Amino acid sequence: MNLSEFDNSRFDRGAGSAKEFLWLLARAVAFTGNPWPLSGLRRGLLRLFGATVGEGVVIKPQVKVTFPWKLSVGAHTWLGEEAWLLNLDRITIGHDACISQRVFLCTGSHDWSDPQFALITKPITIGNGVWLCADVFVGPGVSIGDHAVVLPGSVVTKDLPPGMVCSGNPCVPVKPRVRRESPVRDRA
Numbered sequence: 001m002n003l004s005e006f007d008n009s010r011f012d013r014g015a016g017s018a019k020e021f022l023w024l025l026a027r028a029v030a031f032t033g034n035p036w037p038l039s040g041l042r043r044g045l046l047r048l049f050g051a052t053v054g055e056g057v058v059i060k061p062q063v064k065v066t067f068p069w070k071l072s073v074g075a076h077t078w079l080g081e082e083a084w085l086l087n088l089d090r091i092t093i094g095h096d097a098c099i100s101q102r103v104f105l106c107t108g109s110h111d112w113s114d115p116q117f118a119l120i121t122k123p124i125t126i127g128n129g130v131w132l133c134a135d136v137f138v139g140p141g142v143s144i145g146d147h148a149v150v151l152p153g154s155v156v157t158k159d160l161p162p163g164m165v166c167s168g169n170p171c172v173p174v175k176p177r178v179r180r181e182s183p184v185r186d187r188a
Helices: 017-032 039-048
Strands: 071-073 084-086 091-093 104-106 108-110 119-121 124-126 164-168 171-176
Touching: 017 039, 104 124
Parallel strands: 071 091, 084 104, 091 124
Antiparallel strands: 108 119, 164 171
């Protein structure tokens, strides 16, 4: 490969350079450089820059979002500390999902067979009620089905089915996710 021939000119960033620059400033102040639990401010900034963000989304400190205009997050989802959403392509996260600490959602890679090392991007879809435990990597083009759990440190390079506990490198379904009924609370 000859990296001096790398040409990224066909990549669609989805916004102009001024918008991207303003986003980088906002991200530095309210996301990566701010240790306070300011989910409301972070939700508002993401929406201001074009993200679709549902109500009640919790965004912990040091979450990194590359392009908010390529992001959709459903209601009551949690984004944990140091989660990185490298959304060179679309990332869609369903409602009531938990994206734990240091999860890396990566929509981009390179064509290693191309002498110019061409950029390849593919969207990621995370279903409703999914839990991605700490330090999980999810690669380009992956879909994770509703209510799946991906155990810590797993490397997800292929689609995962709904309702399964998944683990490993490469990540594979291990067993069904059995969910208990919610206890009935005394309303007296």
